[in-house]
Amino acid sequence: MENWQSWRKQQRERLIADRMAVPALQHQQWSNAISDFLRREFFALQTMKIGLYWPFRGEYDPRAAARYFWESGATLALPEVVGRHKPLSFREWWPDAPMKTGAYNIPVPQGTQCVEPDVLIIPMVGFDQKGYRLGYGRGYFDRTLASYTVPPLTIGVAFEMQRLENVHPQQHDIAMQCVITEAGAFKGHL
Numbered sequence: 001m002e003n004w005q006s007w008r009k010q011q012r013e014r015l016i017a018d019r020m021a022v023p024a025l026q027h028q029q030w031s032n033a034i035s036d037f038l039r040r041e042f043f044a045l046q047t048m049k050i051g052l053y054w055p056f057r058g059e060y061d062p063r064a065a066a067r068y069f070w071e072s073g074a075t076l077a078l079p080e081v082v083g084r085h086k087p088l089s090f091r092e093w094w095p096d097a098p099m100k101t102g103a104y105n106i107p108v109p110q111g112t113q114c115v116e117p118d119v120l121i122i123p124m125v126g127f128d129q130k131g132y133r134l135g136y137g138r139g140y141f142d143r144t145l146a147s148y149t150v151p152p153l154t155i156g157v158a159f160e161m162q163r164l165e166n167v168h169p170q171q172h173d174i175a176m177q178c179v180i181t182e183a184g185a186f187k188g189h190l
Contacts, residue, residue, distance in 0.1 A: 004168045008134060015126050015134070015162050019058040022159070027058065030159050033182035035065035038121070041185050042155070046072035051090045051117030051152070054078055054107050059123040060157045070094055077115040079140070080108045087144040090115045117152050120145075122176065124158040131156065131175035131187070132167045145174045153177055 022030075038045070046069055055061040070076050077090035081103035091109040102108035122141050126134035133156050135141060145151060156176035160183050169175070179186055 004170070007168065008137065011164065011167075012125050012134060012137060016057055018161060019125075019159065022058060022161075027061075030182040031061045032064070034060050034157055034180050035062070035068070037180050037185050038062075038065045038155075038157075039068055041180070042119075045069050045119060046074055048118040049075040049077065049115050051077045051079065051115070051120040053121070053123055056104070056106055056123070060159065062121055062157065065121075066093075067095060075115060077117055078107075078109055079144075081140065084138075085143070087147040088140050090117055116148075119153040119155065121155050121157055124156045124162060124176075124179075126162050126164045126167055127156055127158055127176070127179055128164050128167045128169075129186075130169075131177065131179055132169040132173055133158075133176060134164065134167045139172070142172055142174050146172070155180060157181075 050066070050069055052062045052066055053059070055063070066076055076093045078093040079088035080091055082089045092112040092115050093109045097112060098110040099107045100110040120141075122133065124133040125136060133141075145154065154174070154176045156179045158179070158181055160181045163181070167173075177187065
């Protein structure tokens with residue numbers, strides 16, 4: 001693709017607007033379906049260190065699944081932006097953990113210990129059948145994944161309406177190992 005940056009920007013704007021226009025009840029139903037798939041298909045997460053995220057701009061809300069895994073014994077962590085061109089740092093989180101406002105006005109744990117996750121549940125603005133994701137364009141997750149000596153399991157989450165034929169991945173893009181939508185789970189790039 002000749003002008004992939006412009007194409008990605010247009011797709012990103014369209015997909016975010018479409019996602020934010022989803023009625024609240026529909027959003028809740030889709031989020032519940034994704035949480036159900038996570039609980040059923042990834043039973044082993046109950047004993048792992050899970051990096052997830054605080055929902056932003058109409059993303060799938062992982063908090064119900066997070067609470068389930070936390071109550072089952074998992075360690076949870078939320079990402080913190082520590083520098084514009086640096087990998088994300090993950091800080092331990094639990095329901096009622098002390099929080100502060102982080103980059104982009106997204107809540108992050110305040111003063112909790114840093115965790116290196118075994119698995120990352122990653123939001124996607126868009127995705128394709130190979131598991132490549134279209135993110136917000138800042139590269140935080142790709143930079144973070146590239147920084148690990150032992151890569152964590154990567155699970156991308158999004159709604160079916162965010163599926164694209166091809167995200168036109170670039171050399172630095174890292175595909176998700178699994179993608180989950182309200183319609184089910186499929187393997188991406190392994």
